[in-house]
Amino acid sequence: MRYETWEPVYRRVLDDFGFAEAADEQARDVLASLCGPFDSPRLASLDGARVAVCGGADTLAEELAAARQADAVVAASVAADTLREADVAVDLMVTDLDKNPGTARRLTRENVVVAAHAHGDNADAVRRHVPTFDDEHVLPTVQCAPRGPTENFGGFTDGDRAAFVADHFGAAELVFPGWDFDDTSVGESKRRKLEWAERLLYWLETRRGDRFAVLDGRRAGIDTSPLPI
Helix, strand or coil, X not given: CCHHHHHHHHHHHHHHHCCCHHHHHHHHHHHHHHCCCCXXXXXXXXXXXXXXXXXXXXXXXXXXXXXXXXXXXXXXXXXXXXXXXXXXXXXXXXXXXXXXHHHHHHHHHCCCEEEEEECXXXXXXXXXXXXXXXXXXXXXXXXXXXXXXXXXXXXXXXXXHHHHHHHHCCXXXXXXXXXXXXXXXXXXXXXXXXXXXXXXXXXXXXXXXXCCHHHCCCHHHCCCCCCCC
């Protein structure tokens, strides 16, 4: 997906959360100033692969078999720590730097690609952490219109954005260990973000002509009105 397709949904996200596009653009420009262009062949392992898009829910520890059996593994944020502790290799980490930037730093220095994301709330974190990464292994992503070396493949939360990135780089099949849309421990803002993650995965499966098992039994309850389908 490119920004032209993502933009109408992005504007619905802005409206829903009251985010400012200008703040996203300012964070984008900070990230762009710190990164060079990404060499796409570094994610060739995703092309044609069965990709496990691992979420950070507690259930991931019980669902590691799905990651081990996949051809490639994409970790959303703290999922990277659970996977590393279990000796499951990660091909890509997707993060907006809010929880475990140290893990992201180590992964780039171990030749693992990290999709470092900039948005209106994290410009300071981008300034602080991204210069400590190995730039050769940084894929700079944004949620607004991309500029310079930044990219926008769609997606909002780390988890659903990980699925959109995997899709862009040619994943043939997506599986979703470590996802919990009904996590009762999260606050109101996170709950609404999970609703968007669910909605966006529905959009992605529709675009792919696919059916993600993680959405089984949930589709009828998804508000698809913000989606261009």
